[in-house]
Amino acid sequence: MALTAGMPPARHLYIHVPYCVAKCPYCDFNSIAGRDAEHAAYVTALLIEVQRLPRGPYDTLFIGGGTPTLLAPALLARLLSGLRSHLDLAEGYEWTCEANPGSSDAERFALMAEHGVNRLSLGVQSTQDRLLRFLGRVHSAHDAEVAIALAKAAVPRVSADLIMGLPDQGEDDLLADLALYRRHGLEHASVYHLTYEPGTEFHARRARGELADISVQQSRRLFDFAWDALEGQGLVAYETSNFARPGQESRHNLGYWRQRDYHAAGAGAVSTLEGVRTTREKHPERYIEGILAGGAAIWKSEVIGRREQLTEAWMLGLRLAEGVSVSRLEALGDQAARWRPLGEALAREGLVHLHDGRIRLTRAGRIVQDEVTVYLMPR
Ligand SMILES: C[S@@+](CC[C@H](N)C(=O)[O-])C[C@H]1O[C@@H](n2cnc3c(N)ncnc32)[C@H](O)[C@@H]1O
Ligand code: SF4
Known part of the structure; x- marks a missing residue:
């Protein structure tokens, strides 16, 4: 098809x-x-x-x-x-x-x-x-x-x-x-x-x-x-x-x-495949009309640039207990030379752990998660 x-x-x-x-x-x-x-x-x-x-x-x-x-x-x-x-x-x-x-x-x-x-x-x-x-x-x-x-x-x-x-x-x-x-x-x-x-x-x-x-x-x-x-x-x-x-x-x-690819179907549903994020028509009536007419009922489709993927990697990763993977950051172009000094300063304050190729929030860090995330992310 x-x-x-x-x-x-x-x-x-x-x-x-x-x-x-x-x-x-x-x-x-x-x-x-x-x-x-x-x-x-x-x-x-x-x-x-x-x-x-x-x-x-x-x-x-x-x-x-x-x-x-x-x-x-x-x-x-x-x-x-x-x-x-x-x-x-x-x-x-x-x-x-x-x-x-x-x-x-x-x-x-x-x-x-x-x-x-x-x-x-x-x-x-x-x-x-x-x-x-x-x-x-x-x-x-x-x-x-x-x-x-x-x-x-x-x-x-x-x-x-x-x-x-x-x-x-x-x-x-x-x-x-x-x-x-x-x-x-x-x-x-x-x-x-x-x-x-x-x-x-x-x-x-x-x-x-x-x-x-x-x-x-x-x-x-x-x-x-x-x-x-x-x-x-x-x-x-x-x-x-x-x-x-x-x-x-x-x-x-x-x-x-973990920013994996996923398919989606339905009104307003969002799929992300190979760096392209697609949102379907939000109103169910328009969605139904679009699909029944043989179309894909797409509202918008956007390429997720590397910078946006990187922002998401930090924001989503720091919400997870498993933390952010250093190799994922490197793959997205964020080298350790930029974030490591910041991470080490936070580690000295007891707010993050840097271990096993991952950066994780400690319990104390999780309480101030938004501030720590903004501090670590590229500006
Ligand atoms: C799609 S709803 C779950 C299923 C069903 N629609 C329901 O409400 O019973 C997803 C969940 O998001 C949470 N939620 C939605 N809007 C929220 C808001 N403004 N602040 C905090 N939690 C919210 C609610 O806990 C809700 O159960
Ligand atoms: S409006 Fe619907 S989707 Fe939203 S929280 Fe209420 S029941 Fe769930």
């Missing part, structure tokens, strides 16, 4: 489902509320796009959103069986699907497991109903508990997302949230600090003075607190906001953070 000609292989594939029950006021993901009547055409378009991709084998597949669990069971089954028949999955593959506790049920989770999904990532956000209301979530704390139990019964690996740093969230609230992982025996946690993204309702409310950032000191305390609490549960911080029992890390997300 002409559109696939010369498309390079990659080991990772991301599939986007942009629909949600309601738009959360803090979220700037490519997601849109309602439009149920469009779901079937969207799945058709997605599967057409997937058929044009190399068959694989893929090590990881990730269906994210939006809310993939919002699709009606029959449509979800069509999507999953279509993916299964068009794609080859490598032995030991990881196939994750995101789920919102407001639209999760045993039927959908069973369908996923039946088609080969082996990891579910649930957007829990908080275990306190008052904070879930503040976040505009469509589910209660009880719904999230039920969804986690159902997910655990359906697939071998389950992760839950939490958000910290909310204006009215005390350390007791966060402690109660973090206890969720122990209570359910989860092997993976994503704990994000609330960010006020331009274009979101929260961003506008902050501009009007109705919401305020918590202080930098309080943010640092919360990070410290979360890292201690989760490490106490055996969940190791393998990335600034991601924690796992050793061996249970998200291999898909590690692929992004």
Whole structure:
């Protein structure tokens, strides 16, 4: 097929489902509320796009959103069986699907497991109903508990997302949230600090003075607190906001953070192949039209220059416990003569380790990660 000609292989594939029950006021993901009547055409378009991709084998597949669990069971089954028949999955593959506790049920989770999904990532956000209301979530704390139990019964690996740093969230609230992982025996946690993204309702409310950032000191305390609490549960911080029992890390997300190539399909989905980053049409209607008309529904395609790759290598690498690889920096043209004196100064302050051909943040360095990263990166 002409559109696939010369498309390079990659080991990772991301599939986007942009629909949600309601738009959360803090979220700037490519997601849109309602439009149920469009779901079937969207799945058709997605599967057409997937058929044009190399068959694989893929090590990881990730269906994210939006809310993939919002699709009606029959449509979800069509999507999953279509993916299964068009794609080859490598032995030991990881196939994750995101789920919102407001639209999760045993039927959908069973369908996923039946088609080969082996990891579910649930957007829990908080275990306190008052904070879930503040976040505009469509589910209660009880719904999230039920969804986690159902997910655990359906697939071998389950992760839950939490958000910290909310204006009215005390350390007791966060402690109660973090206890969720122990209570359910989860092997993976994503704990994000609330960010006020331009274009979101929260961003506008902050501009009007109705919401305020918590202080930098309080943010640092919360990070410290979360890292201690989760490490106490055996969940190791393998990335600034991601924690796992050793061996249970998200291999898909590690692929992004290690700057591996990946394919993508769906509205607004971004693929990166051999230094070219391609973003598809963001609005699902335009995406569907473009694909059904035989096109690729590309919104923009850009070459990622060496300088940008280098910036990403520093920014993403320092977020990882494994750190940045010196040979990767050298391959991108950043010679040790530039950064080593800076790294050694930080090592004397106890903020980084330089060891085994890698630069890693220490625990003390992680608390001031942004400042350390800016200091080390080329200007
Ligand atoms: C695509 S959503 C996960 C699945 C599903 N859409 C849901 O919300 O349940 C990805 C995650 O990003 C996090 N997130 C989104 N916007 C955020 C923000 N502004 N600040 C912090 N975390 C955010 C949330 O924890 C959310 O679960
Ligand atoms: S946080 Fe999740 S459920 Fe809420 S709007 Fe964003 S993608 Fe949809």
